[in-house]
Amino acid sequence: MPQQKMNVTTKILIWMICGLIVGSLINAFASEVAFIQNYLVNGLFHVVGATFISALKMLVVPLVTFSLICGVCGIGDVNTLGRVGIKAFLLFMLTTALAITLAITVAVVVGPGEGFDMQLAGQAEFTAPAAPPLTQVLIDLVPTNPIAAYASGNMLQIIFFTILFAICVLMIGEKGRSIAQGAEKLNDVMMEVVNVVMHVAPIGVFALMAKTFSLQGLGLILPMISYFGVVAVVLVLHMTGTLMILLKLLGRVSPLIFLKKMRTAQIFAFSTSSSNATIPVTLRSVEKRLGVDKSTTSFIVPFGATINMDGTAIMQGVATVFIANVYGIDLGISGYLTVIGMAVLASIGTAGVPGVGLIMLAMVFNQVGLPVEGIALIMGVDRLLDMMRTAVNVTGDAAITTIVARAENKISMETFTDPAAGQMEEVHLPHEAPLPEK
Secondary structure, three states, rough: OOOOOOOOOOHHHHHHHHHHHHHHHHHHHOOOOOOHHHHHHHHHHHHHHHHHHHHHHHHHHHHHHHHHHHHHHHHOOHHHHHHHHHHHHHHHHHHHHHHHHHHHHHHHOOOOOOOOHHHOOOOOOOOOOOOOHHHHHHHHHHOHHHHHHHHHOOOOHHHHHHHHHHHHHOOOOOHHHHHHHHHHHHHHHHHHHHHHHHHHHHHHHHHHHHHHHHHOOOOHHHHHHHHHHHHHHHHHHHHHHHHHHHHHHHHOHHHHHHHHHHHHHHHHHHOOOHHHHHHHHHHHHHHHHEOOOHHHHHHHHHHHHHHHOHHHHHHHHHHHHHHHHHHOOOOOOHHHHHHHHHHHHHHOOOOOOOOOOHHHHHHHHHHHHHHOOOOOOOOHHHHHHHHHHHHHHHHHHHHHHHHHHHHHHEEEEHHHOOOOOOOOOOOOOOOOOOOOOO
């Protein structure tokens, strides 16, 4: 009987844990050893990890472009497209509101930061990044130069232009069919590139985890254990509770099967800390593993990766309560309602801005009268929490895509319930490359 090969998800999980252990050991016992720091942490781990992230980001723009064109053309009707878009948008706003409400509720009950020793955290300086005005955000949605938007990787502008382009391909009818078919073929090629990158993923994930934990260490969490613990607990509660209840009630599918099949995308999100970099893996998991129709997947997943901020909203809610407790400021019900409202609005308005979490947090603190300098207290553990936040965001993207697909009857339940559906296969190069026809 042939020995069953270990699947890619299991390999990634094992290498991720190994990276965490190796990194923590280096931080504990070799943080002062110049050779290890120079040649291993900032040398090998840094190069391999950064190359892996670059490989993932390399896939994002072409994959989002071709998959969005396929998605819009696959839906076929602009009215249906509008209905799918509105459903997805409202559900993303709902999950963000539920996430921050849960975060504030748990934080108020637990009370992180009460009796916190300011000396333990040190007094790092924090300068709040400037938040763009809402008018500028709306103006910036439309690219003045689509080529520049593609070159800089501005996802909101890329999505806007690609959807407009794809709608116009639909509008010209038969003449646009060859463009849609070409995008379909290019999308298939990009999915194969995703498969190739996925097979070197375990090594990339190991390098990323080893570097992060060799620099950060688990010991950094200890002074901030109350804040770190509450954010981590709420993230898990939202991912396994709120989102799964919505999935069961609105999507009428099994949350257990969903979580099992999304494990690869969650691991990628955790190790890369980037929803955008995880888009190729999320697209593959939702389409091949969950059985959601390509047209729905390729429209909602990039959209969600850009505006869905559940994890960041949770961090904001807990951070607000934590800093209020540290500085002895009573925000009251009105203050917390302001935080909830701002988090939902900011998830739309600042989605395309780098450092979005800190910008949104600075905006919230200014609005409710908390000292912005307090953000410096939580920056030390933010890198580790960012990994968890991204995994929650990606899970939310997939859950909303599944719910909308179920409502639109665009999901294959046979694929969804099949445990083997969409599992990674070994990549084999053909013995002879097909020659172009003369």
